[in-house]
Amino acid sequence: MNGERSLPLHVQKAVVGRALVYQVLDLHQVPLEDAGYGLLWTAVRDRLQTSTAVQLAFDPPGSLGSYLNQLGADLRGALSFFCRDAERACAALLDDIARVLAEAGRAHDELLGTVFTDALEAAADVYYRHGLHDSQDMVKLVSTSFGHLHGSVQSELPIQLAATTYLQDLPEGPSANVDVVINPDLLDELTVFSLPYVMLHECICHVLQGPWQAERVQADAASRFAEGWMDVVAYVVHQAMDNPRRAETAGPGLLDTLRTAARQEAAEKVHRARYAQTRDRAWAQRAMGARAAWSIVALMGRVPEGGSDPSAFVELSVKLNTSSFTNEQRDLFVTGVHKATLQGQADPCLEQQVRTYLKAHDLEYLVHNILRLFT
Structure with missing residues (x-):
């Protein structure tokens, strides 16, 4: 970092x-x-x-x-x-x-700093496993800042913490700063146990957003793709982890929940809260993205070319997040998938496109066809 x-x-x-x-x-x-x-x-x-x-x-x-x-x-x-x-x-x-x-x-590391570092490295590993090897270099340019306030944190989430990513691309490469604000007076168990998921969300959804070879544009806070679809990716990755800390990292850590289910239960509560109805219409944008993502997870798990492991969904998502498609095109892709699954089952044309993608892994072909057929 x-x-x-x-x-x-x-x-x-x-x-x-x-x-x-x-x-x-x-x-x-x-x-x-x-x-x-x-x-x-x-x-x-x-x-x-x-x-x-x-x-x-x-x-x-x-x-x-x-x-x-x-x-x-x-x-x-x-x-x-x-x-x-x-x-x-x-x-x-x-x-x-x-x-x-x-x-x-007795720890020599700054424990709060390792919370974010561990999440960032875990996120970079996810991208690396799906062929996006430059993710390992990007983490070197990312910074984080921790602040505190003694009033209520302004957030749609039921926790006493707010994390915001600001893209700050540098001449030497894409960079970002993640600003974390904590209310220490009201710090509760839900906030603590959901920390790994919240940090993974920032890293998987925003810090590693692409394209990495060109100047990046910050996604809108109500983006169907960045805040809805990609949040499902962060949640799926988090729930599959035995422990969010990297195996080679020694010593205590704030992410090492002694009962793994406590971390998973907290993540589920916060994940669901992102899509709960609020006065701000942005909740519907996030909800549309999440519903579309879960529909693709289900579809990929049902077709012969897929499987119960959501890795194909994660691969599709991180490659789309780093692709040359614009934020608007990514949001339109989500809109198309949502439209094609709105009746509770996938449109046959969508199923055929997904099955073709699972065979050939041609992301551009899939996205262009979804945009052509359903938007």
């Missing part, structure tokens, strides 16, 4: 502390509730909220590592046990919190 702007240290402490402890709390919630000690679990979460709020409000001195160790001790000291059974039941939770915070405190 080209560089990054980080959060102030006192905000980093609160964000990292909450994010890490939320993961451990999620892992232990069901066993403690089942054993009848759900109130103790709630007491730890409440103490986490209070401790990190104090960090935000008063900015006490000290390093991130020292704060995380202090936070672990603070959470352990928050509980008063009424019997030995309760103490034993909570021991694993408190020990895991202490271990995770201690490991993070």
Whole structure:
């Protein structure tokens, strides 16, 4: 990556502390509730909220590592046990919190920065696997900046974070900056667990948008292709990942949810929220793109040339996203697919075009024919 702007240290402490402890709390919630000690679990979460709020409000001195160790001790000291059974039941939770915070405190990497770096490298790998090898070079010119505010984040998503990509092509090649704004006061589990999907969306949909050999044009915020269709790609890729962090990356990370399903469940909620009806008509554009994409996923999974693996859909999508087709042509392609699948089943002409594409992988032939037949 080209560089990054980080959060102030006192905000980093609160964000990292909450994010890490939320993961451990999620892992232990069901066993403690089942054993009848759900109130103790709630007491730890409440103490986490209070401790990190104090960090935000008063900015006490000290390093991130020292704060995380202090936070672990603070959470352990928050509980008063009424019997030995309760103490034993909570021991694993408190020990895991202490271990995770201690490991993070010893980390040399800037943990928030690695959140984006890991997502960017995972996205570049997706493009690389489908023959777009220049994606590995593009990541070197991408930068990210983290900011914070203490009011509500303006977003259509039900999370306390907003991420926006700005294309900033340089003489040496295509580049982008991803601006991430967090509300640390209201940072919750849904925001933390959906981080990998949200970051993948920015990288897969926008950072790696093409064409890479010419000046790129920023897609509209209501683009049927960029914000609807390509978001399905990001979601499909995310849900297929065992862990979004790269295997060769050592040490703790904010994306390493201890329960993989927690990350997947959060991604599903946020993914669906992108297409929920709002006062802004842009939701319908995103919804049209998503419905068209899911229709193609289903069609490719049904025809003999396809298969249950969505890799053919992902390949088609990333190649279209990096092609010489304009943003308007990509949106019209989505409109055509949506029109051809509006009645609940694919138009026979669309099915024939898709089957031909799966045999020959001729993207230009497919796009031009969809535009000719259905727009």
